[in-house]
Amino acid sequence: MITISVKDALNGNVPLTDEAYGVYVVRDGQTKIYVGKTERQDIVDRISWHLGNGPFTKVSPLGRYIIKNKPRSHNWKIDILSLDDCNQIFEERGLPRRRKIRTAETTLIHLYHPLINKQANDSTR
Numbered sequence: 591m592i593t594i595s596v597k598d599a600l601n602g603n604v605p606l607t608d609e610a611y612g613v614y615v616v617r618d619g620q621t622k623i624y625v626g627k628t629e630r631q632d633i634v635d636r637i638s639w640h641l642g643n644g645p646f647t648k649v650s651p652l653g654r655y656i657i658k659n660k661p662r663s664h665n666w667k668i669d670i671l672s673l674d675d676c677n678q679i680f681e682e683r684g685l686p687r688r689r690k691i692r693t694a695e696t697t698l699i700h701l702y703h704p705l706i707n708k709q710a711n712d713s714t715r
Contacts, residue, residue, distance in 0.1 A: 597664035599637040612691035622702040627695040
């Protein structure tokens with residue numbers, strides 16, 4: 591797992607690694623804000639897309655939340671996880687391993703009940 595700040599992602603300051611990463615968790619301390627996956631693009635592109643830059647010109651709910659909470663949001667953390675990282679979290683909670691990033695993302699949404707995610711989030715908050 592790699593942890594960076596939102597500001598690092600916006601500035602392109604992400605450590606290079608050979609590990610394949612696919613799920614990211616945006617959080618403010620222990621409060622989970624958003625869980626997403628990035629299968630085709632890196633995290634820098636993905637966060638930029640949430641802010642309306644790139645192929646999707648509409649700002650996403652996460653992008654609006656980042657903008658609304660600026661400058662504090664620039665200090666939020668983004669945990670970037672590989673499938674193995676996700677499976678370690680699942681095993682610690684007695685859950686079965688997942689074979690695909692998509693199912694790992696959905697499982698983390700069910701576990702964390704992030705503030706922004708709507709699909710797969712059965713939280714009553």
